[in-house]
Amino acid sequence: MRVLPVWEEWLRRWPEPADLAREPAGEAVRSWGRLGYPRRALRLHAAAVAIGQDHGGKVPADYTELLALPGVGSYTAAAVAAFAFGRRETVVDTNIRRVHARLFSGAALPSPALTAAEMRLAAQLLPDDAGTSVRWNAAVMELGALVCRARAPKCSACPVRDRCSWRAAGEPPPSYVPKGQAWHGTDRQVRGAVMAVLRLADSPVPAEMFQQAPADLGFEPSGTGVPLAALHRLNSAPEQLERALAGLLEDGLAELHQGGYRLPG
Incomplete structure (x- = not known):
């Protein structure tokens, strides 16, 4: 399973909400790895901060209080209240x-x-x-x-x-065909490739680095060679890369610092 080793590492590193809250939000995004939907890592960090500020560092047991935490919807609130605290809640997944x-x-x-x-x-x-x-x-x-x-x-x-x-009823077929989300060639794929670069970079990544190979520029941030090569293999149009970078900034998954892009501080 992809999730299990990441979950185990999170619990080892941040056993209590306060441990996560003390870290920069970018560390949560970095540790999220390639699980997808990295905004969830930002919301977990925001929830940890809120738990410290509003609940004395303890995860609340009440459905309504759980629902008020950043990134927590009705299903998550019900599931946590039920499975973590033994509350009678309607869990529907x-x-x-x-x-x-x-x-x-x-x-x-x-x-x-x-x-x-x-x-x-x-x-x-x-x-x-x-x-x-x-x-x-x-x-x-x-x-x-x-x-x-x-x-x-x-x-x-x-x-x-x-x-x-x-x-x-004779096992009638579905009335519709579930459709999965497209991936190859989409903005989501480019965003994921950019995030892979930022997770491994130990310094801000210049914008031109996303457009040109490191060999053409004469330098690269330490550790980014493999994900940069994967990004360049996508042969994305410049406007698609610009959309990906602008979207990551808007979503709070990246920030501009010293003329380059990095995970949020």
């Missing part, structure tokens, strides 16, 4: 939505976006007892991840297969 869709609605997949009707169903199904509700959330989530999978579900191993409305 993609796997739970798929189990509910097949078991109760007879659909192969849930709707493309979460609906109010799905949330009402999940709330109605949640056991009243807090401890049981936590186990329920975890069990349905695992059922969707391991058995009631999006592709090739293991119906023969499903403990509730005899109650499944989707099987009873």
